[in-house]
Amino acid sequence: MxxxxxxxxxxxxxxxxxxxxxxxxxxxxxxxxxxxxxxxxxxxxxxxxxxxxxxxxxxLLDRAPEVEGLLGRVVRERRPGESVLEAVRRDFLDALETGHERYGFHEGGDGFVRMVEASPALVARVREMNEARERRLAEAIAEESDADPDDLTPALVAAQVNAVLRTVVGYAVRRMLAGESVEAIAPDLRDRARQAFDMLESGIGGYCVRWEETSPAPGVREPA
CATH class of the missing domain: 1.10.10.60 (Homeodomain-like)
Structure with a gap:
């Protein structure tokens, strides 16, 4: 409409x-x-x-709902055959390649970060947004995996994925604040992001894979 x-x-x-x-x-x-x-x-x-x-x-933070819901949306819209980790890694690397600001790393972002860090109120609000993003991711994972309400796995996976993003973006922002350009930082950031996601691969890489409707999930046999 x-x-x-x-x-x-x-x-x-x-x-x-x-x-x-x-x-x-x-x-x-x-x-x-x-x-x-x-x-x-x-x-x-x-x-x-x-x-x-x-x-x-x-x-200032008028895009908070979009930022907080980003990872949950990525998980819900992941491709057939993709796990939670693969979907987030693909989306993050795509944002780096295209220069999109959705993960907080973009040209001119250093001025914004300086303004936020100078205000305790904004620092607290950004922390709340990050916590909400992780919580929304955990909720999406729980829904997509049909997890039991007492299952801690969705929250644990969300915490690990969010920690990787927070760490690698924080690394890039520190370099921006030191005067380096986005163009200079981006290649190294891609390598470090891939390395960080690879470290999670052996632990949660196969968790919550989206299976084709026509294909049975592992361990489920086709009817004879």
Whole structure:
């Protein structure tokens, strides 16, 4: 169903407020800009800002739902024959190849990281987002594997996968903050990411593989 005029205007207003806020935050620092200043710059009321964004942090981190749900979506949309680990590895390496920002490594990301690290409120919110991403991944794995509610395996797999991503991206960000370009870092990051995923392969590489509907899962025999 096509988007209605009212919905499109609301989406555009939300984006404009977020863009204005992000520009002010990048220029002056998150903690030094008030919501009232954002409202004035965006030519809306403070109430309108809070109608679209529950907190000041959400003005900057407006893609939080997408970020938190990313890994769960990758798992649910994995290809036939792919395990959880293979699907995430493929998607992460694709993001590196295409320069997509979905994993937090992209051109210009160093300025964003500096702003976040300068604000305790943003650091806490990013930590919450990372925890939510891991939790959503565990939920997707549990659903896809039809795990028992008491089975800890989905949470353990999610924790390991998320730790690899957090570690390799953190490594890249530290190099960006030291002044290196994305172009210079990317080849080494790909190698280190592959190495990190390979370390998990022997432990969880075959877990929760998506099987073709026409093919029986391992250990299940075709009827005679």
């Amino acid at each position: 096509s988007e209605g005029l009212r919905e499109r205007k609301k989406r555009e207003t939300r984006r404009r407020i977020s863009d204005v806020a992000t520009g002010l935050f990048m220029l002056r620092g998150f903690d030094d800009v008030t919501v009232a200043e954002v409202a004035r710059a965006a030519d809306v009321s403070v109430n309108t800002v809070f109608n679209y964004f529950a907190t000041k942090e959400d003005l």
